[in-house]
Amino acid sequence: MSDGPILSARDVSIAFGAVRAVDGVSLDLWPGEVLAVVGESGSGKSTLLRLLAGEARPDAGTVLYRDPSGATLDVHGMGEPARRRLARTEWGFVHQDPRDGLRLAVSAGGNVGERLMASGARHYGDIRTEAARWLERVEIPAARIDDAPRLFSGGMRQRLQIARTLVTRPRLVFMDEPTGGLDVSVQARLLDMIRALVADLGIAVILVTHDIAAARLLAHRLVVMRHGRVVEEGLTDRVLDDPRHPYTQLLVSSVLAA
Amino acid sequence: MSWTLKAEGLAKGFTLHLQGSIEIPVLRDAALEVSPGECVALSGPSGAGKSTLMRLLQGNYGADSGCILLRRPDGSVADLAGASPREVIALRRDTIGHVSQFLRVIPRVPAVEIVAEPLVARGISREEARARASALLHRLNLPERLHALPPATFSGGEQQRVNLARGFVADFPLMLLDEPTASLDAANRDVVIALIGEAKARGAALVGIFHDAEVRDRVADRVLEVAPLREAA
């Protein structure tokens, strides 16, 4: 397998009316690398993530994905069935609101098992065992395997969404503010869990967050967005400790001891 | 033998955009060469730029100009000043060891894991890495019962010893030490002096900022004066 980025975006843009939500963004993501996209609310982070994951089409620009065989696939040219197949198997998407990534009426075990089945697993016993193993891994008590996430706390739902996403061992995961809606006390536990899982599994991650401390903890590399554009990028601690762009300096200075 | 670190023509300043874009020049045409087995102490008044130089050598600050050549364990040479983020990460894994003034704690991660991490990153098994980490923490007199706890609640001296163990657990060709003994008692200071001596004996190049003149005199082969570029405002 040749060494190269797992995902490459070139000059990706989209406008909503007069709003240039994403304006000429290029970036590369390498296997096993965590790239954080930071910036204030409305800077275009979520829109960029959706364009990278193929969930929305850009007005201009390309997004290329390199599959395990080394073949390069055009995310917006491969057709919806092929993209959906990728989204079920080699990719994962963690939504800010776990309700967007879970089926609330289906049991916790079912939520995890469902994704396994969608990626081709068939044996019921294996699926249940694997689901139980993953619930344990995200610190959800085994006794709750048959409970529906409707009954779970916000933090527990988010952990379930993580288990559902990672159970197929994706190579590439898109995360949109995974700790966004949670209490601060719950955030630390979830962040630490994501950090450990991502490192253990060697997953490449694009993490959208406005939480500088989360980016510092999880990301190898940082992209700072403002008004749809990348204003600064680089090694995470370099960008945060030696910020060059006025906007990055503002962002960093408004955080206490990130 | 030839140098491990050779920095030339280094310049670094800061532009504070939020304070009327004032410019703070800190380093101009700084140079430093360190051989295997040698320890160079940075000296100069507070605010002169010692920590800034240290951070440049670690890739934490970006140089405005100049080069920072490093010899990797395989003998090849890299220029840290022009390295991509991925190259910097690889250099920090294999070449540059670092003990900062303060430990950056990671929530929920036990002290022994924080210390073992540089070994795990190099592919050493978790068991062996933990054993080596624990042995070093013992040597720095950190009580066994603390090894399994996250250092967030540790005292300053205890955190500093975790930090030291993390820096010394793996054999880096270059070691950067920013006031490594600042919050230690005499016994632990002696352990650090011994660790520095062992690192020199195995051929590491070291650059340090030592507040403690006694420590500096015992470990440093040479002192490099970092002079302030302008009068303190």
Ligand SMILES: Nc1ncnc2c1ncn2[C@@H]1O[C@H](COP(=O)(O)OP(=O)(O)O)[C@@H](O)[C@H]1O
């Ligand atoms: N589907 C849409 N229709 C119209 N405007 C949109 C749509 N999605 C996003 N926007 C606009 O694009 C800009 C960027 O939004 P978003 O990507 O959600 O930012 P962020 O995630 O950084 O908070 C905002 O001005 C937002 O209102």
Ligand SMILES: Nc1ncnc2c1ncn2[C@@H]1O[C@H](COP(=O)(O)OP(=O)(O)O)[C@@H](O)[C@H]1O
């Ligand atoms: N990230 C930074 N942003 C702005 N100014 C900085 C930064 N880091 C250091 N400086 C400034 O650089 C100068 C040198 O600081 P430093 O390197 O910490 O000196 P020393 O370690 O010799 O006491 C000081 O004026 C300090 O305020």
Ligand SMILES: [Mg+2]
């Ligand atoms: Mg958003």
Ligand SMILES: [Mg+2]
């Ligand atoms: Mg200093």
